[in-house]
Amino acid sequence: MTRAPLTGESVLDAALTLFAERGYHGTALSEIAGALDVRTPSLYNHMRSKHDLLRTLVERTVTGVLADFRTAVDGRTDPIDRLHHATLVYARRHATHRREAIVVNRDTGSLDEPHRSAMQDLRRAHEHGLREIITDGVRTGRFAVDSPALASFAIREMCVSIARWFRDDGPVGPDQVAREYTEFALTIVGVGRV
Amino acid sequence: MTRAPLTGESVLDAALTLFAERGYHGTALSEIAGALDVRTPSLYNHMRSKHDLLRTLVERTVTGVLADFRTAVDGRTDPIDRLHHATLVYARRHATHRREAIVVNRDTGSLDEPHRSAMQDLRRAHEHGLREIITDGVRTGRFAVDSPALASFAIREMCVSIARWFRDDGPVGPDQVAREYTEFALTIVGVGRV
DNA sequence: CCAGCTAGCTAACGCTCATTCGTCTGGCGA
DNA sequence: TCGCCAGACGAATGAGCGTTAGCTAGCTGG
Incomplete structure (x- = not known):
């Protein structure tokens, strides 16, 4: 069971889901990373900032x-x-x-x-x-x-x-x-x- | 120019204004305190928690x-x-x-x-x-x-x-x-x- | 005039967060 | 096969947060 590849789009999609659910300020980058089964700093290879x-x-x-x-x-x-x-x-x-x-x-x-x-x-x-x-x-x-x-x-x-x-x-x-x-x-x- | 007395109701009112403007997670207690011209810990004499x-x-x-x-x-x-x-x-x-x-x-x-x-x-x-x-x-x-x-x-x-x-x-x-x-x-x- | 309480303050704590750095690994081109 | 490079990672940083503790000024009632 391998995980889906991490891309700019997959990060945006996970962020979209969590922002909608908990709000921008209510969502931590660690939660976005968690949803993608990745550690937080890895996100920065595919985005500039939260x-x-x-x-x-x-x-x-x-x-x-x-x-x-x-x-x-x-x-x-x-x-x-x-x-x-x-x-x-x-x-x-x-x-x-x-x-x-x-x-x-x-x-x-x-x-x-x-x-x-x-x-x-x-x-x-x-x-x-x-x-x-x-x-x-x-x-x-x-x-x-x-x-x-x-x-x-x-x-x-x-x-x-x-x-x-x-x-x-x-x-x-x-x-x-x-x-x-x-x-x-x-x-x-x-x-x-x- | 003296400031209005700090009460439970005045704290609630300031919180209401700021929560409506910036959201709960987007509002810091220091901002509520600032709106009332008071330091943050003073709020705790009139509330239990954010x-x-x-x-x-x-x-x-x-x-x-x-x-x-x-x-x-x-x-x-x-x-x-x-x-x-x-x-x-x-x-x-x-x-x-x-x-x-x-x-x-x-x-x-x-x-x-x-x-x-x-x-x-x-x-x-x-x-x-x-x-x-x-x-x-x-x-x-x-x-x-x-x-x-x-x-x-x-x-x-x-x-x-x-x-x-x-x-x-x-x-x-x-x-x-x-x-x-x-x-x-x-x-x-x-x-x-x- | 003084004892005591109310309520503000400074300082500090512990925690979480976004962000950065340097390392390491696994796959791809030569 | 070897070197390279993208990219994931652990560790660390600094800022900001909510909250607590302890001190103190000022008012109140006796």
Whole structure:
């Protein structure tokens, strides 16, 4: 029984699992090493620092979310269509990338500057993108909602929460959850069931 | 310029603020002491341990949530009425007790046993209470929703998220936010605007 | 005016953590 | 077969943590 080879990716993956479970500050490098059946100093052959692990994980996830969003809404003009696809990919991602979502939401604030601000700017870009879809829809009369900001927050955080309860071996799959949550989102902005 | 007297409550309050900002593991007792303009060991005249601070904060909040829920639904039988009031107090609490909500959601898992399990049981009691209202409403035909569990999660986490963006000096107050989110919740379960 | 208690302080302890250094080994190319 | 090199390791370092002990200033009640 030989162990899997130690690589930069395997270290990142173990860190991702443990950060999601116990938080960045609650996880010791010795625990990451233990999960890989290796002594702690060996990790340094495949990473720069503990902080760099977190930085890499957050950066990958946040840029991925933004890329997902852009490909989902690019080329679409109808606010209903744009919100539908934006929510679909966002909700789906939180079912398929649970650990990443938990770490980004809990531990982005633990990054040192200037990384923290850079990551928060990227997150805000997605936030504003979603909100603009809603304000657009309200302006053109497709949506009926009192405060676009409130609705946008509600929809976003509803999706984020999927990461907290979704189980791979549960009764519903990522696609079904994404569809149902997208329905919730559309009802929130006043669009009837599709 | 004399400083405020050090009490058990003032220590808890400073801990609450810092735990909410940086997380339990990300906060040092020296920082709590610094916020109170006191040296670290002085804290021990007013607390048992750092862990005990977290335990007290979580316990107070979780029992408060459950008490709120019970007084909100007790005596009401109509599922719409019950869900309306349960969501109202739950949403409102997350606007008025932001720090508590953030700490409970992020750091309950950092409690040692048996406290962690005890607190999680209390949280689950609220979760099941809310879900039962929805299953009740579905059974009696007042609600139209595919999965009560999914709807219940979506509503709960939507409310929890209020704690993450609400600002006391913002344009909307706790009552208005609670009312709008309660509307969202009712539309999610298929009840038209009231 | 003094005894005694409350509650702050300095100092120190033991522990854990992230990180570094130098050594050693096992596999690969020549 | 021999030399080389990547990479895992033991040992050590220094910083920071939570916590304890013992001292002391200042207020309180007699």
